[in-house]
Amino acid sequence: MIKEFHPGQRWVSNTEAALGIGFIEKVEGRHLTIIFPAVDETRVYATDNAPLNRVKYPVGEVISTEGEGSKINITGHSEHNHCIVYKGIDENGEEVQIHELELDSFSQFSQPQDRLFAGQVDKTTHFELRVATQEHLHRQQQSDSYGLAGPRIQPLSHQLYIAHQVARRHAPRVLLADEVGLGKTIEAGLILHQQILTERVKRALIVVPETLTHQWLVEMLRRFNLHFTVLDEERCFAIEDEGDEETHINPFESAQLVLCSLSFLTENPMRHQQAADAGWDMMIVDEAHHLNWSEKHTSNEYLCIESLASKIPSLLLLTATPEQLGVEGHFARLRLLDPDRFYDLHKYVEEEKNYKPVNDLVQWLQDENSEPNDTKMLAELEKYLGKEAVASYQKDYETDHLIQDLLDRHGTGRVLYRNTRDSVGGFPERELHSYVLEAPEIYAADSNDLEQQLHPENGHDADNWLAEDPRVEWLEDWLIENPKDKVLLICAHAETALALEEHLRLRTSINATAFHEGLNIIERDRAAAYFAAQAKDGEIGAQILLCSEIGSEGRNFQFAHHLILFDLPLNPDLLEQRIGRLDRIGQTSTIKIHAPFFKDTAQEKLLNWYHQGLNAFQHVCPVGHSIFEVFENELRRELITTDNDNFDDLITRSKALADETLEQMQQGRDRLLELNSCNKEHAEEVIDELITTMNTAELSGYMDAVFDEYGVDQQGHGIDSFILKPTDHMINSDFPGLSDEGLTATYQRDLALSREDMHFISWEHPMVTGAIDMILTSEFGNATFCSIALKKAQVPAGTLILESIYTINCPAPSFLQVHRYLPVSSVRVAVDNHNRDLSKFLKHQQINQLAERVNKRTTQDLIQHARPQIQTLIDTANKLAKPQQAKIIEEAQQRFAVTAKDDLERLQALAKVNPNIRAEEITQLEENQKALAGYLANAQLKLDAIRVALVTE
Numbered sequence: 031m032i033k034e035f036h037p038g039q040r041w042v043s044n045t046e047a048a049l050g051i052g053f054i055e056k057v058e059g060r061h062l063t064i065i066f067p068a069v070d071e072t073r074v075y076a077t078d079n080a081p082l083n084r085v086k087y088p089v090g091e092v093i094s095t096e097g098e099g100s101k102i103n104i105t106g107h108s109e110h111n112h113c114i115v116y117k118g119i120d121e122n123g124e125e126v127q128i129h130e131l132e133l134d135s136f137s138q139f140s141q142p143q144d145r146l147f148a149g150q151v152d153k154t155t156h157f158e159l160r161v162a163t164q165e166h167l168h169r170q171q172q173s174d175s176y177g178l179a180g181p182r183i184q185p186l187s188h189q190l191y192i193a194h195q196v197a198r199r200h201a202p203r204v205l206l207a208d209e210v211g212l213g214k215t216i217e218a219g220l221i222l223h224q225q226i227l228t229e230r231v232k233r234a235l236i237v238v239p240e241t242l243t244h245q246w247l248v249e250m251l252r253r254f255n256l257h258f259t260v261l262d263e264e265r266c267f268a269i270e271d272e273g274d275e276e277t278h279i280n281p282f283e284s285a286q287l288v289l290c291s292l293s294f295l296t297e298n299p300m301r302h303q304q305a306a307d308a309g310w311d312m313m314i315v316d317e318a319h320h321l322n323w324s325e326k327h328t329s330n331e332y333l334c335i336e337s338l339a340s341k342i343p344s345l346l347l348l349t350a351t352p353e354q355l356g357v358e359g360h361f362a363r364l365r366l367l368d369p370d371r372f373y374d375l376h377k378y379v380e381e382e383k384n385y386k387p388v389n390d391l392v393q394w395l396q397d398e399n400s401e402p403n404d405t406k407m408l409a410e411l412e413k414y415l416g417k418e419a420v421a422s423y424q425k426d427y428e429t430d431h432l433i434q435d436l437l438d439r440h441g442t443g444r445v446l447y448r449n450t451r452d453s454v455g456g457f458p459e460r461e462l463h464s465y466v467l468e469a470p471e472i473y474a475a476d477s478n479d480l481e482q483q484l485h486p487e488n489g490h491d492a493d494n495w496l497a498e499d500p501r502v503e504w505l506e507d508w509l510i511e512n513p514k515d516k517v518l519l520i521c522a523h524a525e526t527a528l529a530l531e532e533h534l535r536l537r538t539s540i541n542a543t544a545f546h547e548g549l550n551i552i553e554r555d556r557a558a559a560y561f562a563a564q565a566k567d568g569e570i571g572a573q574i575l576l577c578s579e580i581g582s583e584g585r586n587f588q589f590a591h592h593l594i595l596f597d598l599p600l601n602p603d604l605l606e607q608r609i610g611r612l613d614r615i616g617q618t619s620t621i622k623i624h625a626p627f628f629k630d631t632a633q634e635k636l637l638n639w640y641h642q643g644l645n646a647f648q649h650v651c652p653v654g655h656s657i658f659e660v661f662e663n664e665l666r667r668e669l670i671t672t673d674n675d676n677f678d679d680l681i682t683r684s685k686a687l688a689d690e691t692l693e694q695m696q697q698g699r700d701r702l703l704e705l706n707s708c709n710k711e712h713a714e715e716v717i718d719e720l721i722t723t724m725n726t727a728e729l730s731g732y733m734d735a736v737f738d739e740y741g742v743d744q745q746g747h748g749i750d751s752f753i754l755k756p757t758d759h760m761i762n763s764d765f766p767g768l769s770d771e772g773l774t775a776t777y778q779r780d781l782a783l784s785r786e787d788m789h790f791i792s793w794e795h796p797m798v799t800g801a802i803d804m805i806l807t808s809e810f811g812n813a814t815f816c817s818i819a820l821k822k823a824q825v826p827a828g829t830l831i832l833e834s835i836y837t838i839n840c841p842a843p844s845f846l847q848v849h850r851y852l853p854v855s856s857v858r859v860a861v862d863n864h865n866r867d868l869s870k871f872l873k874h875q876q877i878n879q880l881a882e883r884v885n886k887r888t889t890q891d892l893i894q895h896a897r898p899q900i901q902t903l904i905d906t907a908n909k910l911a912k913p914q915q916a917k918i919i920e921e922a923q924q925r926f927a928v929t930a931k932d933d934l935e936r937l938q939a940l941a942k943v944n945p946n947i948r949a950e951e952i953t954q955l956e957e958n959q960k961a962l963a964g965y966l967a968n969a970q971l972k973l974d975a976i977r978v979a980l981v982t983e
């Protein structure tokens with residue numbers, strides 16, 4: 031039937047019930063604009079396929095009007111300019127007429143009984159599947175780990191703990207600063223995935239160094255089933271070309287999930303503006319140490335991200351080396367995340383000095399054997415959190431929230447998370463193999479230039495240095511002696527990597543490939559794949575990958591166990607970044623670090639400084655950067671002087687300071703970070719919960735039923751895997767996530783981790799969520815009829831029983847995120863026509879077991895005949911359900927009250943110390959909270975499905 035749309039008419043979305051009831055604002059050509067006042071959203075649809083159903087309440091229905099919300103019992107309809115005018119009786123018993131525009135936008139269009147009375151009766155197995163779907167969805171959404179169980183990853187506690195902590199927040203803004211290779215990408219992916227599944231994030235932008243775009247694209251798809259669109263200039267042009275001249279298409283609005291490089295935004299002001307205009311719920315920025323900031327100079331990269339960050343509610347910054355460019359940059363990035371908390375650099379620096387006393391206080395609070403009346407500690411508590419905190423402590427000795435407040439307001443904040451290799455444990459060893467070589471004559475002239483000594487080949491003709499530099503011969507020998515070992519070589523400059531690669535390719539039979547910032551994305555991935563080939567496919571591939579410094583940042587090469595440092599970077603963080611290419615999750619062997627160097631040059635001294643001063647080769651040195659900052663000038667001088675007297679002393683002093691700083695950090699910042707980053711006990715609970723909610727047996731049983739009912743063909747494949755194919759007899763022409771070719775899948779995580787060609791089907795897989803969505807947003811199984819034989823004594827034959835299922839619906843603007851407090855829940859009521867409430871006596875499963883099919887013709891006759899009785903049953907059920915609605919709302923309000931109080935108190939506490947928090951911010955928060963409380967109070971139970979059963983002998 032062709033739908034006719036006219037301004038003023040009320041329509042409801044048949045895919046998004048939560049939008050409430052909309053009205054047509056205008057119809058222009060082949061498009062219509064509809065406004066949903068309940069959620070303050072406007073949608074534009076093509077008139078020929080708008081997913082809308084006309085709202086027309088039948089006579090006898092009680093409807094509410096907008097505003098004062100008076101109730102009108104409908105007695106008749108008339109039409110005016112294609113719109114409905116309802117006639118009815120109001121609460122005072124007076125006759126009234128209302129235009130449909132006056133209808134309450136929060137009301138629901140009740141469909142199941144309309145279908146039943148119209149003779150559209152579903153199979154009872156469809157009804158059962160619908161109810162089962164609701165129960166599963168409810169259970170999943172209630173689980174704390176919903177959104178974390180579906181990704182194709184090993185459940186590692188240090189990652190899941192962070193993801194679990196962060197993902198529970200509304201619009202989280204955090205710095206994920208795990209040491210190199212511990213899985214920040216995975217943590218960010220988990221958080222994003224969870225936020226998308228819980229519908230807190232719809233649009234996300236990921237900004238990464240250009241070299242990492244493809245890796246992110248693949249990781250998001252392969253591990254998280256998230257399809258990102260990569261935008262670069264070429265793609266933007268293509269998208270713009272698709273539009274006509276008048277419509278200005280913003281390419282950033284062409285997809286919900288967009289990935290682009292930072293340089294693409296910094297180098298193109300127009301693209302940056304378009305990104306800013308597009309509107310996002312979350313932004314992720316990888317390798318965030320590139321966002322340089324100091325009091326004197328703000329980099330373009332920082333400015334670019336800052337302007338986006340101020341508009342986007344949720345922000346994840348990722349860096350393994352948060353303090354790489356000093357405390358100023360670190361502070362500035364924290365400020366991007368939480369300007370209320372980090373507002374003054376100097377205060378922040380002062381605060382860092384107080385981490386030790388804050389940690390002492392935390393230890394005292396944590397220790398069960400602490401003396402509760404320790405006056406010194408109580409004074410400290412008052413100093414940091416005020417008198418109320420002391421009173422609260424003395425009342426019940428409950429310390430969890432005090433510790434959280436201390437960490438948040440005086441510790442590393444709730445924005446910074448950092449796991450270290452030491453805290454995670456289980457990483458392989460690292461070994462240093464150094465090789466002393468004689469510096470060749472051609473480099474002799476450069477002895478006073480430090481840069482030149484560290485990268486002596488710079489500026490020399492490639493043919494010359496390749497022939498003279500003994501590192502080249504050493505490299506060839508090493509490769510020939512170790513033909514079976516894959517090795518990653520890193521050097522400072524792309525030119526060096528390229529020259530070496532060409533040399534090996536032309537002069538030897540060694541398979542080599544280069545990887546640097548000058549290659550485009552495809553070339554780079556081809557090089558990485560060629561290097562990985564043996565590990566993945568049983569092919570030989572390249573033995574050596576020669577990388578420049580920037581080219582290799584963030585890449586995963588843990589399948590190799592050997593790293594050659596062709597030169598050394600003058601920065602401990604860069605050294606760690608290099609080693610981190612191999613020293614990452616998934617590395618199975620001891621990592622052998624090979625460092626050739628020239629005798630009696632800066633190279634030798636630098637190697638010794640790193641090794642003896644910082645122990646930076648064999649172990650991560652978390653204080654490397656701060657020690658480097660202290661000694662940098664002296665080190666630079668010492669590296670190029672020929673005299674060694676002071677150098678040994680410099681190493682001794684560096685080592686002493688490193689040990690001391692490490693000790694301090696362990697007692698101060700690190701302890702605080704550890705408390706924030708991984709509570710092992712809690713992390714295990716998260717994993718246990720995750721395994722319980724996965725419940726693969728239940729999932730496979732449920733999906734078997736779905737495949738059966740929808741006509742999807744399922745065949746066993748190997749142990750634990752199966753093949754799915756579409757068939758000609760499917761209910762719908764499409765099944766979510768199933769293409770014409772079909773797919774191979776497994777419910778087993780371990781198998782999915784080793785077999786990337788298989789889909790990992792979990793409760794969170796798009797096929798499952800798509801199926802759940804398809805069932806619950808359609809009419810599938812929402813009205814059915816059956817007969818049941820119950821023992822006479824209990825319910826006599828001829829009795830009509832109604833089983834009705836309600837879901838809670840609470841239309842509200844999406845930014846308020848009401849669903850945080852009001853997860854989907856359903857209410858079941860069973861009544862009979864003797865006015866008895868059978869909800870407890872007659873369980874859903876019982877009816878399932880007893881239900882008998884009644885043929886279609888008889889069903890329709892019986893329904894027509896019993897229509898008044900069925901209507902009365904529905905009215906009775908609605909009345910019985912009402913108190914449950916009040917209970918659900920009350921529980922939601924209680925849940926809301928707790929977080930609302932915490933959020934407000936935190937902002938008020940921060941406002942006392944931070945002059946940048948304006949009174950309006952607090953007022954805004956209060957107003958939002960008030961609005962949210964109002965929407966919650968308006969939540970309504972909506973009749974979702976009904977089953978009428980006729981009792982037989």
Ligand SMILES: Nc1ncnc2c1ncn2[C@@H]1O[C@H](COP(=O)(O)OP(=O)(O)OP(=O)(O)O)[C@@H](O)[C@H]1O
Binds near residue numbers: 186213615
């Ligand atoms: N839970 C996991 N299951 C399977 N593989 C994982 C998991 N966590 C991390 N990995 C793998 O370990 C490697 C390192 O992870 P990732 O790239 O997320 O680390 P990172 O901390 O972002 O590294 P970098 O500091 O270099 O940017 C990747 O190959 C990733 O796929």
